[in-house]
Amino acid sequence: MENCIFCKIAAGEIPSAKVYEDEDMIAFRDIAPQAKVHVLVVPKSHFATLAEMDAAQAELVKKCLVKIPAIAEGLGLANGYRLIVNQGRDAGQTVHHLHIHILGGQDMGEKML
Numbered sequence: 739m740e741n742c743i744f745c746k747i748a749a750g751e752i753p754s755a756k757v758y759e760d761e762d763m764i765a766f767r768d769i770a771p772q773a774k775v776h777v778l779v780v781p782k783s784h785f786a787t788l789a790e791m792d793a794a795q796a797e798l799v800k801k802c803l804v805k806i807p808a809i810a811e812g813l814g815l816a817n818g819y820r821l822i823v824n825q826g827r828d829a830g831q832t833v834h835h836l837h838i839h840i841l842g843g844q845d846m847g848e849k850m851l
């Protein structure tokens with residue numbers, strides 16, 4: 739997808755602080771971290787939201803979810819972490835390529851907002 743920053747990162751055209759990569763996904767540190775550890779897990783197929791996802795893309799999201807515990811372990815998040823997937827305007831989604839935020843490295847508290 740042209741002009742998609744996460745497609746460009748996935749293609750290696752824009753540098754990122756990569757923590758994991760395979761043929762299906764890339765995980766890299768958020769450029770503006772909102773927790774001590776803030777990593778984005780991005781399937782290497784362009785779609786903006788779960789509502790736009792096809793069956794093959796759903797398989798990629800499943801692979802991301804299966805891989806996240808190992809990524810989190812590599813990030814030292816043994817005490818836990820929070821996952822966020824912003825969907826659309828009211829959620830504040832700014833990059834319209836589906837991604838899963840991993841937030842942790844600190845006590846996140848019991849409230850989500």
Ligand code: 5GP
Nearest residue numbers: 743754766767768769770824830831832833
């Ligand atoms: P959203 O608000 O769409 O759920 O999250 C997008 C995230 O992407 C934001 O947390 C933002 O800081 C991050 N981001 C935007 N552009 C870049 C970039 O070029 N590199 C990295 N590493 N993160 C980015």
Ligand code: ZN
Nearest residue numbers: 742745784835
């Ligand atoms: Zn994209």
